[in-house]
Amino acid sequence: MSGHTVFLVDDHPVLLRGLADLVAMEPDFDVVGSTTESGNAFAMLDRAKPDIAVLDINMPDTSGLAILRRIRALDLPVRTVFLTAMITPSQAAEAMANGIWGILLKEAAPDTLVDCLRSVAAGRRWFAEEVAAKLEKLPMREAPPSLSSLTPRELEIAGLACSGMSNKVIARELGAGEGTVKIHLHNIFQKLRINNRTALAALYYQQSDTDASFDS
Numbered sequence: 001m002s003g004h005t006v007f008l009v010d011d012h013p014v015l016l017r018g019l020a021d022l023v024a025m026e027p028d029f030d031v032v033g034s035t036t037e038s039g040n041a042f043a044m045l046d047r048a049k050p051d052i053a054v055l056d057i058n059m060p061d062t063s064g065l066a067i068l069r070r071i072r073a074l075d076l077p078v079r080t081v082f083l084t085a086m087i088t089p090s091q092a093a094e095a096m097a098n099g100i101w102g103i104l105l106k107e108a109a110p111d112t113l114v115d116c117l118r119s120v121a122a123g124r125r126w127f128a129e130e131v132a133a134k135l136e137k138l139p140m141r142e143a144p145p146s147l148s149s150l151t152p153r154e155l156e157i158a159g160l161a162c163s164g165m166s167n168k169v170i171a172r173e174l175g176a177g178e179g180t181v182k183i184h185l186h187n188i189f190q191k192l193r194i195n196n197r198t199a200l201a202a203l204y205y206q207q208s209d210t211d212a213s214f215d216s
Contacts, residue, residue, distance in 0.1 A: 003027065004121045007050040008034040009041045009067070010083070011059045015106070019054070019083070019113070026114055028121075038062040042070050050078055052101075052120055054113075057084040057091060065094060072098045075166055079120050083113065090198075092131050097201035099164015102126040147204065149191050157184045161197055162204045 006029050010016040013036050024031045033048045035041055038059035045053055045067070053071070057064035068080050081102035082095060095103060101120045104112055105128055112128070119126040147155060160170045167185070171178040189195055192203060 003029050004052060004117070005030050005032045005048070005050040006117065007032055007045055007048050007053045007078075009036075009038060009045075009054065009059070009064070010034075010056045011036050011038060011061075022110065022113060023054075023117065026117075029114075029117060038064075038067070042067050045071070045078065046076065049076075052079050052081060052117060054081045054083050054117075057082045057087055057095070065091065065098070068095060068098050068100060072164055072166065075169060081116060081120060081126075087131065089202075093202040093205075094198045096162060096205060097164070097197040100125075103131045104128045105130060147192075150188060154184055154188050154191075157181060158188055158200060158204055161185065162201045 003026075006023050008016060008019050008023070008031065010019065016034055016036055020031050020034050023029050032050050033044055035044055038056075039061035041055070041062065053067075055064035055067055064082055064084070068082075071078055071080055079101040080099070081104070082100060083104055083106060085106045087095075087103060087105075092103060102116045102125060104116050104126070108128065116126040147158070150158060157170060157174070160173060165173065167178050167181045170176075171181045174181070188200065192200065194200055194203065
């Protein structure tokens with residue numbers, strides 16, 4: 001087997017077969033599994049251990065977000081991409097807070113899925129322009145404090161958290177204790193008047209100069 005391995009999850013059998021055929025045609029990718037049963041998808045992913053998982057975000061049994069959260073919680077070495085007919089701003093923000101690597105819409109899939117997969121395989125996140133636009137329109141109840149209120153170390157930790165790293169991985173990345181990371185995150189939440197990573201991701205990607213991260 002050669003190339004990067006891919007696992008596909010979508011509750012529409014015809015679409016799933018088409019996606020599998022599309023990816024399998026590329027010499028640098030191998031489809032190692034697929035399923036229409038989202039309830040069993042995580043267990044199948046865990047067994048297949050693909051490099052990349054392509055999930056529909058809106059499925060009847062277990063949502064793509066739920067699967068993404070489990071992947072992140074267990075620090076599985078799989079890069080997740082959402083391929084979906086629609087995504088709300090809050091779903092996009094939560095996906096980024098949980099380490100999503102790419103988001104694209106089904107209407108653009110034939111032309112852009114392989115480009116997205118190649119970008120993700122190379123370690124670059126890939127977001128459709130429509131998704132970036134949704135994030136920019138997230139409603140704010142009040143003008144939030146600026147990221148400039150954070151210390152350089154807090155800003156670094158905020159960026160790592162928004163990239164989907166767990167406290168344990170952040171601690172290993174920085175050579176610090178996991179408890180120290182938790183304290184920093186608590187202080188970040190206090191300064192920004194937020195209480196979770198989803199809100200942090202929305203604020204971080206709105207205020208920081210990361211527009212290039214959304215380009216294909």
